[in-house]
Amino acid sequence: MIRTIRLFLAAALVFAAFGVPVTQARAAGDTIVFGSAVSLTGSLTKEGHLTQEGYDFWKDYTNAHGGLKVGAKTYKVDIKYYDDESKPNTAQTLAERLIDQDKVDFLLGPYGSGTAFTVAGVAERKKIPMVEGNGAAEKIFNQGYKYTFGVLSPAKKYLQRVLEMAVNQKPRPQTLAISASSDAFSLEVQDGAVTWAQQHGLKVVYANKYPDGATDVSSVISAIKAANPDIILNAGHLQDAILVNKGLKEQNVQAKIIGYSVGPDTPDFVGTLGKDSEDIVGGAQWSEAVGYRGIPGFYRTAKEYADAFDKQFHHRPDYHDAESTAACLAFQYAIQKAGSLDREKVRDALASLSITTFFGLIKFDNRGLNVYKPMVVNQIQNGKLVTVFPAEIANAKLRYPIPVWGKR
Amino acid sequence: MVAVPKPRRGAITGKRWVFLVSLGLMAGLLFVPAGHSDYLNLTFRNILMYAAMSYGWNLIGGYTGYISFGNVAFFGIGAYCSAVLSKAGVDNLFADVGLALIVNALFAVAVGLPILRLRGHYFGIATLGVALGLTDLASNLDFLGGSGGASIKQIGEAHFTTYYYAMWAVTLACMIATFFIARSKLGYAFVAIRENEEAAQVLGISPTRYKVTAWAIGAMMGGAAGAVFGAANGFIDPPTAFAVDNNVFPIAMAILGGMGTASGPFIGALLLSGANELLQQHFLKLHALFFGGIIVLMILFLPRGLMYLVGLRGGMRRWLSDLAVFRV
Structure with missing residues (x-):
């Protein structure tokens, strides 16, 4: 018995030490393989799943339409996923694995600024182009990296639009309270709004800010209540939005506008909060109401995209879905423009890309960030997400000031 | 006169041959950078890092019997030592590790003197408080970068290999130090305290002095790993420095390998990290569930770790009869 155990132990050790790196063959020569570590568990799970949906939607569309034509050859596309557990360091290791072990051709970004930041470092070192649609912190783009591109508007803009809308209301709101989670993205959102x-x-x-991943923000809510603001905003992610919204109701804090940087757009917000989600506003990268007309090669309008998306996933796409699909589109058009899978050529094509898609203009500044696309403001009305700002594209009128808790 | 039985050889360090196998595996790990894969370097560097942290925990939790839930504090302090030095213009791994050793030893003594008077759960809760408190402190100290974190300058192009060897050296030092400490008077004092603190005191061992010593040496081990990690990572912020994983994994690894042995933490780190890596590769969404399952099974069936199994006389029957899970 002891001998067996010893043998087992010795074998297990050898296995653990040298058996871990199971090298996987690169996908066959007629498939372009993208790699992505997304948050499928952990605090950013919901957003991570939306990201994956957005990617998969593009993959399925492209393969169903014969694949991606590069020069004279047509390729199928595939995406290799790992779960980064919403942790930047795990995302970093997984990016290394995608490149070294799985030999992916290109990287699609993870969800969130923290993870995108570490993965961008890997992409830079390995000289592999990464397009991401879910890391809006400018910190990622201020490192001088040449291989990371973000299709979305920067974090600072998330709540600026809400304020822009608010100051045009009557009576004009006078005071603002804004709390933020202590992660890079949220702090930049807060900074942008305060400025x-x-x-x-x-x-x-x-x-003020509270710890990243906090599960109790009641002291923050009390402080906001004491300040008695006209506008209450929170810079954070879905979990923060749900937590703060519940807290505001519990402590019966009233305001003329309540808004979040991330949350109201995701299907789970209404699902979790029910009637308490009514009249809440959120800054959004995109909505079904936007009126862009994209170039051929994919669904050309937001409506076409949303209807087809709904058929496949049985819910309307939110902006996370759309910006993730847009990241794939940036690759699609850049690869076609480069006419090659050569990473340097694709990188150069990305850097000079300027296309209009259902998502809006995709064009990068010299840091790799899409500062050219405007944001919109959405509000939840009768359990549905409608776009209330800017006026040119709004499909509903902002409800203002919002009713008191319990009267919704 | 009652004859005091001499402790069985290996009882205090674990089986000698297992320790030799561990050293052999460590030698094998020297060749990881030859694979020219950043992924392998990073993965094995993490395994070594967890092993070093696990050794740090093992001295206080395994040998001395004081279960700490706050050893990540030392890791975090170590990482921040690298950040502070980098900010001051010093980018040298020896300086990073040196500062981490000094700061952690001083911090551990200062904190250990009051909280090591607590026992059992109370001690565990106090250590958790230390770790949580430091997280908040780091988030609010602007010269440490606050919650936005601090950057650490990377050295050279071949840095991946350099940092790998640095972590390897730290882990080897922890392993060998544990082996020699365990066989010294110090180690016997630790074990005496674990087995019966009052009896140890009667024998003339000052519990506080030895407990603080175990805690401080363990702190230095965790701190050294943290310093190398900080420098290697190039960036440190409170959630990374004081990550929950970095608190829990080293404990689970020490338990799996065998608490209070000189090779347990290393073997536990290899097996548990290896299992985690494989699960993550093959189960996209359920890997965390399976990993949790492994930990539960491990606590149920191997509460005293693999080292216990190796040293067991009496085979399967003895093992089963020892298990609490079968005593309803």
């Missing part, structure tokens, strides 16, 4: 508010005559009566 804008100060420049436009809104008094900031509360601007």
Whole structure:
């Protein structure tokens, strides 16, 4: 018996030490393989799943339409996924694995700025182009990296649009309270909103942060209540939005506008909060209401995209879905433009890309960030997400000021 | 006069041959960079890092019997030592590790003197408080970068290999130090405290002094790993430095390998990290569930770790009869 155990133990050790790196063959020569570590578990699970949907939707569309034509040859596309557990360091290791072990051709970004930041470092070192649609912190793009491209508007813009809308309402709101989770993205969102508010005559009566991943924000809510603001905003992710919204109701904190950077757009927000989600606003990268007409090669309008998406996933796409699909589209058009799978050529094609898609203009500044596409503001009305700002594309009128808790 | 039985050879370090196998495996790990894969370097560097942290925990939790839930504090301090030095213009791994050793030893003594008077659950809760408190402190100290984190300058192009060897050296040092400490008077004092603190005191062992010593040496081990990690990672922020994983994994590894042995933490780190890696590759969404399952099974069937199984006399029957899970 002891001998057996010893043998087993010795075998297990050898296995653990040298059996871990199971080298996997690169996909066959007629498939382009993209790699992505997305958050399928952990605090960003919901957003991570939306990201994966957006990627898969493009993959299925492309393969169903014969594949991607590069020069004279047509390739199928495939995406290799890993779960980064919403942790930046895990995302980094997985990016190394995608490149070294799985030999992927290109990288699609993870969900979130923290993970995108570490993966961008890997992409740079390995000289592999990465397009991401879910890391909006400018910190990622201020490192001088040449291989990372973001199709989305920067974090600072997320809540600026909400304020822009708010100051045009009557009666004009005077005061703003904004809380933020202590992650890079949320702090930049908060910073952007506070700066804008100060420049436009809104008094900031509360601007503070709480720990990333906090599960109790009641002291933050109390402080906001004491400040009695006209506008209450939160910079964070879906979990923060749900937590803060519940807290505001519990402590019966009233305001003329309540808004979040991430949350109201995701299907889970209404599902979790029910009636309490009513009239909440959110900054959004995209909505079904946007009126762009894209170039041929994919669904050309937001409506066409949304209807086809709904058929496949049985829910309307939110902006996370759309920006993830847009990241794939950036690759699609850049690869076609380069006429090659050569990483340097594709990188150069990305850098000079300028196309209009259902998602809007995709064009990168010299840091790799798409600063050219505007954001929109959505509001939840009768359990549905409608676009209320800017006025040119709005499909509903902003409800303002919002009713008190319990009257929705 | 009652004859005091001499402790069985290996009882305090674990089986000698297992330790030799561990050293052999460590030698084998020297060749990982030859694979020219950043992924392999990173993966094995993480395994070594967990092993070093696990050794740090093993001294206080395994040998001295004081279960700490806050050893990640030392890892975090170590990582921040690298950040502070880098900010001051010093980018040298020896300086990073050196500073981490000094700061952690001082911090551990300062914190250990009051909290090591607590026992059992109370001690565990106090250590958890230390780790949580430091996370908040780091988030709010601007010279450490606050919650936005701090960058650490990377050295050279071949840095992946350099940092790998640095972590390897730290882990080897922890392993050998544990082996010699365990066989010294110090180690016997630790074990005496674990087995019966009052009896140890009667024998003339000052519990506080030895407990603080175990805690401080363990702190230095975790701190050294943290310093190398910080430098290697190039960036450190509170959630990374004081990550829950970095608190829990080393404990699970020490338990799996065998608490209070000189090779347990290393073997536990290899097996548990290996299992985690394989699960992550093959189960996209359910890997965390399976990993949790492994930990539960491990606690049920191997509460005393693999080292216990190796040293067991009496075979399967003895093993089964020892298991609490079958005593309803």
